[in-house]
Amino acid sequence: MFFLTLFRESISFALHALRVNRLRTTLSLLGITIGIFAIIAVFTAVDSMERKVRSSLESLGENVIFVQKWPWTFGPDYPWWKYMNRPLPAVRETEEILRRTENVDAAVFTGNIRKTLYYKTSFIENAQILVTSKGYEQVKTFELSGGRFFTDQESETGSAVCVVGYGVSQALFAGQDPVGLELKLYGQKVQIIGTFAREGESMLGNSHDNMVAVPAEFAQRYVDLETDQVNPSILVKGRNGISVEDLKDELMGTMRGVRRLKPGADDNFSLNEVSLLSSQSESIFRVFGTAGWIIGAFSILVGGFGIANIMFVSVKERTNQIGIQKALGAKNWFILTQFLFESVVLCIIGGLIGLGLVYLGAVIASRAMDFEFVLTSSNVILGLTISAMIGIISGFIPAYSASQLDPVEAIRSGM
Amino acid sequence: MGYTTYTRPKFVTLICIVGFLLVLFSMPSVFSPDTRAMGDYYPALFGMLIAFRFIAYVGLWHFKRWGVELFMYTIFANVIIGLLTDTFNVVGTVYHVIILVILAFFYKKMDRNL
Numbered sequence: 001m002f003f004l005t006l007f008r009e010s011i012s013f014a015l016h017a018l019r020v021n022r023l024r025t026t027l028s029l030l031g032i033t034i035g036i037f038a039i040i041a042v043f044t045a046v047d048s049m050e051r052k053v054r055s056s057l058e059s060l061g062e063n064v065i066f067v068q069k070w071p072w073t074f075g076p077d078y079p080w081w082k083y084m085n086r087p088l089p090a091v092r093e094t095e096e097i098l099r100r101t102e103n104v105d106a107a108v109f110t111g112n113i114r115k116t117l118y119y120k121t122s123f124i125e126n127a128q129i130l131v132t133s134k135g136y137e138q139v140k141t142f143e144l145s146g147g148r149f150f151t152d153q154e155s156e157t158g159s160a161v162c163v164v165g166y167g168v169s170q171a172l173f174a175g176q177d178p179v180g181l182e183l184k185l186y187g188q189k190v191q192i193i194g195t196f197a198r199e200g201e202s203m204l205g206n207s208h209d210n211m212v213a214v215p216a217e218f219a220q221r222y223v224d225l226e227t228d229q230v231n232p233s234i235l236v237k238g239r240n241g242i243s244v245e246d247l248k249d250e251l252m253g254t255m256r257g258v259r260r261l262k263p264g265a266d267d268n269f270s271l272n273e274v275s276l277l278s279s280q281s282e283s284i285f286r287v288f289g290t291a292g293w294i295i296g297a298f299s300i301l302v303g304g305f306g307i308a309n310i311m312f313v314s315v316k317e318r319t320n321q322i323g324i325q326k327a328l329g330a331k332n333w334f335i336l337t338q339f340l341f342e343s344v345v346l347c348i349i350g351g352l353i354g355l356g357l358v359y360l361g362a363v364i365a366s367r368a369m370d371f372e373f374v375l376t377s378s379n380v381i382l383g384l385t386i387s388a389m390i391g392i393i394s395g396f397i398p399a400y401s402a403s404q405l406d407p408v409e410a411i412r413s414g415m
Numbered sequence: 416m417g418y419t420t421y422t423r424p425k426f427v428t429l430i431c432i433v434g435f436l437l438v439l440f441s442m443p444s445v446f447s448p449d450t451r452a453m454g455d456y457y458p459a460l461f462g463m464l465i466a467f468r469f470i471a472y473v474g475l476w477h478f479k480r481w482g483v484e485l486f487m488y489t490i491f492a493n494v495i496i497g498l499l500t501d502t503f504n505v506v507g508t509v510y511h512v513i514i515l516v517i518l519a520f521f522y523k524k525m526d527r528n529l
Contacts, residue, residue, distance in 0.1 A: 039446055289448040297443035332529045378455040382446055389445065389462040393438070393469050400473060403529065 011345060013338050017314060018346065028310040029350040031303030032387060036354030038299045040375070040383045042292025044358055048373045050285045056202045057281070059141050060274050065247055067093075067234035067255060071270040072277060086268045087259070088226045089234045091133055091216050096258045097234065103242040103250050106138035109216050111230035113223060117212060118184035119172045127168065129185070130213040131225060139237045142208055147179040147194030150215055158217025160190045166198040167209040183212070186222040190214065201370060244273055300386060303350070304394040311343050311398035322402055323410025336403035343395020344388055351387025355380055421526045423478045430514055434472040441465050453500055460496055464489055475518065480525045483518045490515060 018025045069086045071078075094109040113129040134155035147163070154161050162183060169178050182189045196208035216225060225232055238247035248271050255269050315322070322335055355375070362373035444450055445462040468489045474482020490511045497503035 043446075043451075286448055289451075293443065293447055296446065301442070336529070378451070381455055382451065382458050385459040385462045386446055389442070389466045392466040393442070396470050396473055400477075 007341070009338070011341060013342065015345070017318075017342055018349075021314075024310065024313075025346065028306050029346065029353065031306035032300070032347050032350030032390060033303075033354040033357070035296060035299035035301075035303040035390075036351045036383045036387060037357050039292060039296030039386065040355060040358045040379050041361060042296065043289065043379050043382070044362055044373055044375050046285050046288045046292065047376060047379065048362075048371070049288075050281070051374075052202075052371070053281045053285075054278070056206060057274050057278050059199075059202070059206065060277075063238045063242070063244055063247070064139060064274060065236045065238075065244065065251055066272040067097075067236060067251065068232075068270050068272055069228075072272045073280065082266065083270075088228070088230075089232045089269070090226055091220070093255075093258050094133055094234050097236060097251070097254055100254045100257065101250055103238050103247050105237045105239045106135045107234055107236045108135045108139045109133040109225075109232065109234055110136070111216070111219075111225050111232040113219065113230055115185060117168070117172070119181070122172050124168065124171055128211045129219070130208075130211045131216045131219040131230070132213055133216045136213070139235045142199070143197040144194050145197040146177060147192070149194055150213075154193075155215045156217060158215050158219075158221065160188055160218055161193045161215070162190045163194040163196060163213045164192055165196045165207075165209045165211045168212055169195050185212075185214070188222075190218075244275065248273065300390060304390045307343060307347055307390065308394035308398065310346075311339065311395050312401075314342065315339060315398045315402040318402075319405065319410045319413045322405055323407045323413070326405070326407035327411060332403040335405075336399045339399030339402050340392065340395050343399065344391035347387040347391030347394070348384060351383050354387075355383045358383075419526075421478045421524070423476070424521060426517065427475055427478065427521060430517070431472050431476045434468070434475070434514075438465055438469045438472065453502070457500065464492055464496070467492075478521075478525050479529070480522060480527045481529065483515070483522055483525065486511075486518065487515055 066072075067089050069088050070083055074080075089109065091109045094107050097104060097107045109132065111131040113131060114126040115129050117124045117127040117129075132150075132155075134150070134152045137149050144163070145166070149163055150159070150161060153159075162185070164172075164178055164183075172178070172183070173181065178192045178195060181192050183192060184190070196211070196213075199207045199209050201207060201209075219225065223230070236247070236251060238244065251271055252267070255271075256267065259268055261268065325335065358379075359375050362375050365371070366373050442465060445458050445465060450458050450461055467485060471482050471485035471489055474485055476482075490508070493511070494503065494508055497508070
């Protein structure tokens with residue numbers, strides 16, 4: 001109870017001192033405000049981007065291996081000319097993988113084509129056409145907002161059916177339910193049987209929003225799927241409980257068998273896994289985080305010196321008042337706590353303003369960039385902790401010097 | 416009635432200077448990516464620990480007993496946090512315990528007031 005009274009008195013002393021010197025207080029707050037703003041803004045941006053990348057990577061599927069021509073990571077002296085001559089993954093290889101392996105739950109061939117889509121008098125130039133074999137829904141994570149995905153029979157027979165993304169649906173049908181309508185692709189009527197639910201922008205460019213999915217068997221009647229322009233891949237998902245390493249080992253042997261590679265011959269395919277991308281993205285975000293940390297540390301240091309300076313001035317100005325307080329019986333620790341609280345309150349106010357600016361910036365940036373920046377509770381706690389820490393460190397020496405003043409000398413100095 | 420005078424030994428001065436520098440360099444690590452990865456409340460605990468250690472060094476600089484006592488509490492807290500979060504630093508703890516033992520020799524000569 002006594003401590004609470006002391007706390008309340010110290011806070012009111014501190015707020016009074018801040019009120020009577022508004023300009024000085026504001027200027028000294030700026031250092032902390034800018035420091036907290038710099039640190040937390042960078043952390044907020046990095047955390048938001050990291051979360052977005054992570055959700056994009058999750059949509060690629062856990063326990064999924066991509067059989068492709070090119071590897072996702074290159075060493076400094078990688079033999080690109082060897083990779084150039086590699087054959088591309090084909091639809092028939094997907095079936096071979098399914099037939100020859102034991103640990104594989106699902107395998108699907110995918111490719112991307114750019115083609116103009118028509119609906120009556122409307123059209124989308126260079127629309128992204130996603131070509132898939134059967135089993136796409138078993139490997140990739142997505143939701144449908146209407147209709148259904150291809151049946152195995154539709155995939156195998158190459159029926160003229162498609163599933164459209166949210167962006168395509170908005171661009172061509174403007175509010176109308178597209179399920180049951182017909183698009184024109186390669187001069188053929190293609191019936192829309194489903195729509196992908198809205199996913200938003202993806203950091204990896206793999207959002208279904210601007211895609212139109214068609215069966216691979218249908219697409220290969222009009223276009224050669226074994227070309228670099230299509231960027232063909234085979235996505236292989238392991239059974240539950242099978243590690244990526246085990247799946248990779250089995251796939252390595254299977255693919256060498258499918259491609260009839262002799263023992264000792266180099267692989268002519270790459271087995272890429274999502275963890276490669278996540279570890280790379282983690283290292284990139286770590287660099288950004290460290291950069292923000294260094295910038296913020298210097299700003300906070302400067303802000304801390306500013307607060308220490310202003311507290312020394314405050315002690316000097318109120319020496320007479322301190323003397324009177326001590327003469328009336330105030331203990332050393334009361335004076336110490338009073339000034340320490342003033343410093344901490346000053347820093348926390350500066351920190352709160354900085355956090356407010358970050359929040360405002362996050363809201364504005366989220367609306368302007370169609371990307372969600374979120375000021376997380378952990379960053380708010382961090383901002384307030386740093387503020388309090390700087391308040392204690394920069395305010396303790398002035399507060400302690402105030403508490404050690406001799407009352408007689410202190411009263412005399414102010415007369 | 417004479418005043419008691421307290422003179423800070425040079426060794427304690429050295430300990431304080433090194434301590435202030437360590438606090439200064441530890442401050443940025445409160446919000447480093449590694450510390451943040453330890454959990455939401457870890458930077459707060461770590462930050463407060465550094466702030467109290469700074470206060471302890473100020474106490475030692477003024478040759479006060481509470482400086483040694485606060486320094487001991489911060490070491491104790493540091494060990495507990497380290498053990499709980501699996502970040503126990505043997506070298507750091509040994510260094511601080513050695514400092515504490517040295518300070519214990521001067522403890523009786525120190526000022527007992529605030």
